[in-house]
Amino acid sequence: xxxxxxxxxxxxxxxxxxxxxxxxxxxxxxxxxxxxxxxxxxxxxxxxxxxxxxxxxxxxxxxxxxxxxxxxxxxxxxxxxxxxxxxxxxxxxxxxxxxxxxxxxxxxxxxxxx
Numbered sequence: 001x002x003x004x005x006x007x008x009x010x011x012x013x014x015x016x017x018x019x020x021x022x023x024x025x026x027x028x029x030x031x032x033x034x035x036x037x038x039x040x041x042x043x044x045x046x047x048x049x050x051x052x053x054x055x056x057x058x059x060x061x062x063x064x065x066x067x068x069x070x071x072x073x074x075x076x077x078x079x080x081x082x083x084x085x086x087x088x089x090x091x092x093x094x095x096x097x098x099x100x101x102x103x104x105x106x107x108x109x110x111x112x113x114x
Contacts, residue, residue: 002047002087006070007080011048013067014041016060026066035074043084044077 003011014027018038031041049059071077 001051002084003044003051004070006068007044008048008052010067010070011041011044012052012060013063014060015045015048016058016062018045019059020062026063030066030069031077034069034071034077036077040074040078041081043081043088046088047084 010027014031017023017025017028071080
């Protein structure tokens, strides 16, 4: 799990508001109130989908009232998004290092030098 419970709770609603009509809502308004736009949270959204994959076509859930924003400021959101970007990049690097050769690729032998 990459995200905290508080982050998942907010992103559950925020991601839904960004993907389901009528688009927007209390979580979007709360994030905008601290200066956050959708593009500022791409890595947070990636982590949300990784930690809580959708079980049906709709992502997340609707809410009538805003949930508490777990970050105190725009800078805090951007720092957290950057932390998650580093985690995502590390995971991608490990996956590509451990991946078997794709069709048409020549396998690279493991060579150990003494």
